[in-house]
Amino acid sequence: MTPRRPTPAVALLTLTGAALVAPLLVDDRPILARRLDGSLAWPALVERGWSEADGVALVNPPLHQSWRAVHLEEALRPPSLQHPCGTDALGRDLLARVLHGARLSILVGLGATGFALAAGLLLGGTAALRGGWADLGLSRLIETLTCFPPFVLAMALVAVRGGGVGSMIVAIGIGRTASAARFARTEVLRWRGTGVWLAARASGGSRGHAAIRHLLPLLADHLSIQAAFGVAQAILLEGGLSFLGLGVPAPIPSWGNILADGRSTLEIAWWPVVIPALGLAAVLAFLLRSGSSSPESA
Amino acid sequence: MSGYLARRLLAALPTLLGISLLAFALLSLLPSDPILTWSEGMIPASAAEMERLRTALRSDESPAERYADWLLALLRGDLGASMRDGRPVTTLIAEALPWTIVLNGAAVVLIYALGLPLGWALSRRRRPMLGGASGLLLLLSVVPPFAAALLLQRLFAVRLGLLPLQGTGVGGGLAVLPHLVLPALCLALSGWGFVARYARVAFRSAMPESAIAAARARGLAGLSLARHFAANAALPFLWMLGGLVPALLSGSVIVEEIFSWPGMGRLLLRGVEGRDYPLVLTLVFLSGVAVLLGQLLADLLLPALDPRARAPLVGTESGE
Numbered sequence: 001m002t003p004r005r006p007t008p009a010v011a012l013l014t015l016t017g018a019a020l021v022a023p024l025l026v027d028d029r030p031i032l033a034r035r036l037d038g039s040l041a042w043p044a045l046v047e048r049g050w051s052e053a054d055g056v057a058l059v060n061p062p063l064h065q066s067w068r069a070v071h072l073e074e075a076l077r078p079p080s081l082q083h084p085c086g087t088d089a090l091g092r093d094l095l096a097r098v099l100h101g102a103r104l105s106i107l108v109g110l111g112a113t114g115f116a117l118a119a120g121l122l123l124g125g126t127a128a129l130r131g132g133w134a135d136l137g138l139s140r141l142i143e144t145l146t147c148f149p150p151f152v153l154a155m156a157l158v159a160v161r162g163g164g165v166g167s168m169i170v171a172i173g174i175g176r177t178a179s180a181a182r183f184a185r186t187e188v189l190r191w192r193g194t195g196v197w198l199a200a201r202a203s204g205g206s207r208g209h210a211a212i213r214h215l216l217p218l219l220a221d222h223l224s225i226q227a228a229f230g231v232a233q234a235i236l237l238e239g240g241l242s243f244l245g246l247g248v249p250a251p252i253p254s255w256g257n258i259l260a261d262g263r264s265t266l267e268i269a270w271w272p273v274v275i276p277a278l279g280l281a282a283v284l285a286f287l288l289r290s291g292s293s294s295p296e297s298a
Numbered sequence: 299m300s301g302y303l304a305r306r307l308l309a310a311l312p313t314l315l316g317i318s319l320l321a322f323a324l325l326s327l328l329p330s331d332p333i334l335t336w337s338e339g340m341i342p343a344s345a346a347e348m349e350r351l352r353t354a355l356r357s358d359e360s361p362a363e364r365y366a367d368w369l370l371a372l373l374r375g376d377l378g379a380s381m382r383d384g385r386p387v388t389t390l391i392a393e394a395l396p397w398t399i400v401l402n403g404a405a406v407v408l409i410y411a412l413g414l415p416l417g418w419a420l421s422r423r424r425r426p427m428l429g430g431a432s433g434l435l436l437l438l439s440v441v442p443p444f445a446a447a448l449l450l451q452r453l454f455a456v457r458l459g460l461l462p463l464q465g466t467g468v469g470g471g472l473a474v475l476p477h478l479v480l481p482a483l484c485l486a487l488s489g490w491g492f493v494a495r496y497a498r499v500a501f502r503s504a505m506p507e508s509a510i511a512a513a514r515a516r517g518l519a520g521l522s523l524a525r526h527f528a529a530n531a532a533l534p535f536l537w538m539l540g541g542l543v544p545a546l547l548s549g550s551v552i553v554e555e556i557f558s559w560p561g562m563g564r565l566l567l568r569g570v571e572g573r574d575y576p577l578v579l580t581l582v583f584l585s586g587v588a589v590l591l592g593q594l595l596a597d598l599l600l601p602a603l604d605p606r607a608r609a610p611l612v613g614t615e616s617g618e
Contacts, residue, residue, distance in 0.1 A: 151548030
């Protein structure tokens with residue numbers, strides 16, 4: 001086993017940071033600019049157009065390429081100095097699209113996992129702590145949710161609600177809730193039988209208080225491992241949805257829809273498929289390795 | 299034994315009802331106007347068209363009423379008709395289901411044929427091949443299946459021209475086989491990592507090295523050694539069955555789309571793209587039922603192999 005692996009929590013924070021910073025590396029808008037009236041603006045951070053006439057650029061991104069500007073005369077250029085990852089069939093810079101797509105894929109992955117863990121903790125935790133009829137009913141609900149393949153469920157939900165970032169987070173989140181709930185129920189049941197729970201309750205804490213203040217911190221380590229695996233799964237699900245054209249609408253890049261776009265020109269250009277696939281594989285490898293940092297965890 | 303069977307089947311009934319209720323609730327009760335979503339991206343519907351949709355979707359009746367009707371129709375075997383071309387959903391499914399069963403069956407064979415030996419290799423420590431095996435495992439779990447499918451399709455079907463590009467070919471029977479290779483391989487890709495990971499844990503606990511060493515010390519070797527551990531080795535097959543079905547059903551959608559395989563996954567995708575509620579509802583319900591059946595099959599076969607499962611499982615079903 002290699003000695004230095006990031007802990008899941010560190011890996012998730014790194015990933016969030018990378019998702020926020022990555023789009024700044026390549027953009028046709030300046031990061032910091034001074035408007036004509038002298039005030040400062042952050043054109044690359046806010047999703048708004050910016051033209052030369054609006055003011056003076058103070059800080060430019062290292063690579064000056066747009067993720068949405070169409071240049072048909074530069075379509076399908078192989079990787080070069082100007083376009084480090086080449087261009088796609090519409091002449092858009094692929095590196096810019098992959099980095100901007102990273103933000104969407106990673107944020108949907110994080111959001112959906114947050115949703116699934118919160119819902120799962122609520123369902124599984126309540127089932128384990130209440131016991132009796134509540135446990136019986138909630139366990140049946142969890143069992144029922146387990147039966148739906150996450151991808152099929154997410155597809156159906158996106159069909160009903162339309163595919164935006166919000167509805168993708170909810171759709172993937174619901175699909176992944178069952179496994180989080182099963183995990184939460186088992187873990188809480190385990191801790192409930194120990195002195196920790198008894199002591200917390202005996203010192204006068206209500207059930208909810210004891211669960212949040214005393215049990216949750218005990219679960220933190222396992223939760224972060226679950227989160228790392230969950231984010232990896234959610235990113236794959238998002239990629240699949242976008243690949244099928246059910247994700248975010250067309251001009252906005254996501255790893256899945258960049259791959260789907262590259263599919264039609266795969267005969268003459270490999271880069272529009274291979275480069276987003278490598279990005280996806282790198283993020284997944286990073287997450288999975290951080291999640292299995294203890295040698296015994298499966 | 300038959301008592302156990304009956305109890306396990308009985309316990310599955312509420313889950314089955316739950317699957318139908320949840321599928322219906324998720325697709326019907328979410329805050330969205332199905333008529334607006336349905337006509338999205340099309341020419342604005344006329345008043346008469348809106349009326350037709352409203353009747354077809356029955357959006358002015360109460361959800362409970364619609365659910366009860368749907369459930370009763372389901373019991374009669376009436377799955378409704380597609381909203382796009384008016385054909386009965388049962389016909390559509392009858393056409394697609396055999397293809398999906400063939401594809402997934404082939405994928406399961408491939409997954410077990412490679413995944414179990416890989417899991418076995420990983421479960422034995424201090425073997426020279428361990429490094430390679432775990433590297434392969436990591437690789438298998440990080441390669442996005444849809445990208446792998448695209449690249450394999452290009453390599454084998456376009457570059458090398460060894461295998462057909464897509465579809466199922468004309469004429470049934472064995473003519474399908476060459477068309478089956480690539481899709482089944484791509485579907486298996488997503489399962490190998492899962493099965494190997496799971497089998498590693500299962501083999502480690504079911505067949506520890508000390509037990510094998512003890513058996514060897516008693517003079518067992520070759521075939522008799524294999525027979526001694528056959529039941530133990532079969533356990534991971536079963537444990538994974540419950541988890542494998544949802545993974546396969548999910549992967550099936552993308553693989554069938556890439557290879558134009560006329561199965562259930564493509565049917566679902568067409569349904570989702572066309573906002574064809576009766577079709578999507580039925581397919582979501584059936585996918586839940588398929589997973590439940592996988593779990594049931596695993597649970598029912600388990601006591602045959604594992605004597606420990608015969609008594610306690612029945613106990614935990616009602617007790618706890």
